[in-house]
Amino acid sequence: MRTKVAIIGAGPAGMLLGQLLHSYGIDNIILERKDRDYVLARIRAGVLEQGTVGLLENLGITERLHHEGLIHDGIELLFGGVRHRIDLKAASGGKVVTVYGQTEVTRDLMDAREKAGLTTVYDADNVSLHDFDGATPRVRYQKDGVTHEIACDFIAGCDGFHGASRQAIPASAVQTYERVYPFGWLGLLSDTPPVSPELIYTNHSRGFALCSMRSPTRSRYYVQCSLDEKVENWTDDMFWDELRRRLDTEAAESLVTGPSLEKSIAPLRSFVAEPMRFGKLFLAGDAAHIVPPTGAKGLNLAASDVHYLSMALREYYDDKSSAGLDNYSATALKRVWKAVRFSWWMTSMMHRFPDADGFGTKLQQAELDYVVHSDMARASLAENYVGLPY
Incomplete structure (x- = not known):
């Protein structure tokens, strides 16, 4: 097979890139090591910036998003037993976010791709990347026991943190930066009405919540937990009881509980790999960077990456210029590091750290008080939360 761009990974980054390239008339093939149902079964967050x-x-694929998505123009910070609303729309000059699950974004992109008759190869085993530092990039994979090869002009690695794309790069050619946080999030999904019409971020002596x-009838809740916790040790009742302890009185009393649809524990980390280009291989999304979910930036960073990459590829094919491709990594990383900073700041402000002393706790309290009472601080939080410009 031959295509202009081989995309590794059928998550939101790969699917969005594929649709953008198709809209620019650039042929592409997407390879995914799992099947479609597996990809859509992944439970992920869904706070979308206006840019996304x-x-x-x-x-032209927002019909369901606009029908089912929830527009939020504020969030609430809960500390000291009191909730404080941050008016994102007012503080950011009119911008808002939309709550719409990442799974639904991926589903919409998959449906659009299938409707357009574009090629996606699911269950592609043993994907390997070849000659991306030379003139003839190729991607090999196995399906149903048969080995296939795709010749291409460029490879886009959108296959996540554990995917084959970044691992194909020589270790000496990539610099990584990482911060592993000493806690995780225990999350529960339930078919219950949300306790509040807007997100509540909680700083509590027992830990973050x-x-x-996901919708007016489906809720997603999280509580901070230690890294050695096991999800099987948490019954639904234990989770609900712990969540109530970390909420204010009004929220705790109005919380509607029910059986979990899914429970999982996610560790938190910040990770960046530089550069994001290696010859004719370009990394995007989680293949290049991970942020803690506190700042709601993971999916949105993937979207900005593929925006930059798709525009650079369009410039290459339409204008015969490689300037955008040459600048892709530096351009994307400027926005990545700002999102990494914001996610780190939100995480540091809202969580309880195991080694925290009285001094650290007082600093957190002062930071929170400053954020909710300073126009400038609220504006800074809002500007980053709704999304910095591309």
């Missing part, structure tokens, strides 16, 4: 929604709107939602 704008990309989907330009592709987050009240979120």
